[in-house]
Amino acid sequence: MRRRVAALALCICSIGRLASAQPAQDLDSRVVTLVGQVSEQRLIVLLKKLETFGTRNTLSSIDSPTSGIGAARQWIFDEMKGYSPKLQVSFDTYRIAAQGRITRDVEARNIMAILPGRSPRRIYISGHYDTIAINGGQSGSNAGNRGRDGIVVSQPADPNAPNDSPAAGVNDDGSGTALTIELARVFSQSGLDFDATLVFMCHVAEEQGLMGAKLHAQKARDQGLRIDAVLNNDIVGNARGGNGIIDGASIRVYSEGPEDSPSRELARFVQRWGMRYVPSHTVRPLSRPDRFSRGGDHSAYNQYGFAAVGFRESREDYSRQHDPRDTFDGVSPTYLAQNARVNAAAAAALALAPPAPGVLNERGQANINRAPSGYDAHLMWKASPGASAYRIFWREAWGPDWQHDMLVGNVTEATLPNTLIDDLVFGVAAVDAAGHESLVSPYISPARDTDDVKTAK
Numbered sequence: 001m002r003r004r005v006a007a008l009a010l011c012i013c014s015i016g017r018l019a020s021a022q023p024a025q026d027l028d029s030r031v032v033t034l035v036g037q038v039s040e041q042r043l044i045v046l047l048k049k050l051e052t053f054g055t056r057n058t059l060s061s062i063d064s065p066t067s068g069i070g071a072a073r074q075w076i077f078d079e080m081k082g083y084s085p086k087l088q089v090s091f092d093t094y095r096i097a098a099q100g101r102i103t104r105d106v107e108a109r110n111i112m113a114i115l116p117g118r119s120p121r122r123i124y125i126s127g128h129y130d131t132i133a134i135n136g137g138q139s140g141s142n143a144g145n146r147g148r149d150g151i152v153v154s155q156p157a158d159p160n161a162p163n164d165s166p167a168a169g170v171n172d173d174g175s176g177t178a179l180t181i182e183l184a185r186v187f188s189q190s191g192l193d194f195d196a197t198l199v200f201m202c203h204v205a206e207e208q209g210l211m212g213a214k215l216h217a218q219k220a221r222d223q224g225l226r227i228d229a230v231l232n233n234d235i236v237g238n239a240r241g242g243n244g245i246i247d248g249a250s251i252r253v254y255s256e257g258p259e260d261s262p263s264r265e266l267a268r269f270v271q272r273w274g275m276r277y278v279p280s281h282t283v284r285p286l287s288r289p290d291r292f293s294r295g296g297d298h299s300a301y302n303q304y305g306f307a308a309v310g311f312r313e314s315r316e317d318y319s320r321q322h323d324p325r326d327t328f329d330g331v332s333p334t335y336l337a338q339n340a341r342v343n344a345a346a347a348a349a350l351a352l353a354p355p356a357p358g359v360l361n362e363r364g365q366a367n368i369n370r371a372p373s374g375y376d377a378h379l380m381w382k383a384s385p386g387a388s389a390y391r392i393f394w395r396e397a398w399g400p401d402w403q404h405d406m407l408v409g410n411v412t413e414a415t416l417p418n419t420l421i422d423d424l425v426f427g428v429a430a431v432d433a434a435g436h437e438s439l440v441s442p443y444i445s446p447a448r449d450t451d452d453v454k455t456a457k
């Protein structure tokens, strides 16, 4: 194997020079420091505060200073606003008309904290701060609503009345909300100069059909905003399954396909870099959009064309979800802190890296061929601003993750001799002088349109 790699490197040498400065080490000590700033104690304070609002239902009261969604959204706004003058905190406000589970016209506010980077391309860390409690909770839903166990949640008969029935939602999704708020603090106080713009987003109206996320993603698409990645966290604070099985050392990451979709590449990135910076926690990518019959805000971003993944706790306790029993005693701040560290590592590594290189030619086809011999792998890509080298990845065309990689110089093409592009999947990432690595751009062929065959009479 060593001899083969040497031969490959020689070949690339003939096209361009090898990376002049190899990164001194795999990890950036500044990212290590940033990840180390995630505080379990701060997460406890945030979770307990979120619990005090009683409910954060999108249709709950907005006039109380201490309970309901009006008080909650103002507190989240003020909390993030206080972290750093660099954070641009705002309400992302919409008027949603009565529809589906929205029983009346309602003002809905996402809370957004932007940490501007050198470039406008965005990376999101998110959760949803709204909550819900329904009769029977998620256990009832799982059992076809036959599993009711005596918890009756009263809903107002008048659709215009506020729904203030208890729904503390400490895990769903106080956990993702606390994680998002805590990382807004850590990133904005890090002193780091990121290439990408970071957005810390607390979505609303997730429980009524991902409405806050959909409205924001739709606006982002309409405004032509570039969103490179959405890390969405929804139910990430408990590792004790309702069946008694406990796994506090892993986190699930769901992504929509196909296998080299932007969201799948993002999931691979989260695993690769999350586990390098937080080796004590296992990232488990899963090749499906979400759990069976369950949804989350990352899917709203997918629907509007953006790469997004959903973080989910390792084991769930359905008896506490969408249920008044979703309280602080049902979460593990230690576990939530580990999940926050994985998010922090992946987002920081990605935000410090150059943008991913383009690998499509002018006809929109993957820029790869068999030149020069007809039996080689010849990869071409567009230079990425800020890159000083590129890393080529490849794997058998039957496998979920990259199997091999090789750092090449500051070049825009490379050839691997006697390498069948038919049997391997290739990708390339941009790498800066400090070793920060972009998402991988895969060489995939778009599906071909077909024409019906004309038949003769």
Ligand SMILES: [Zn+2]
Binding pocket: 128, 172, 173, 206, 234, 235
């Ligand atoms: Zn949720």
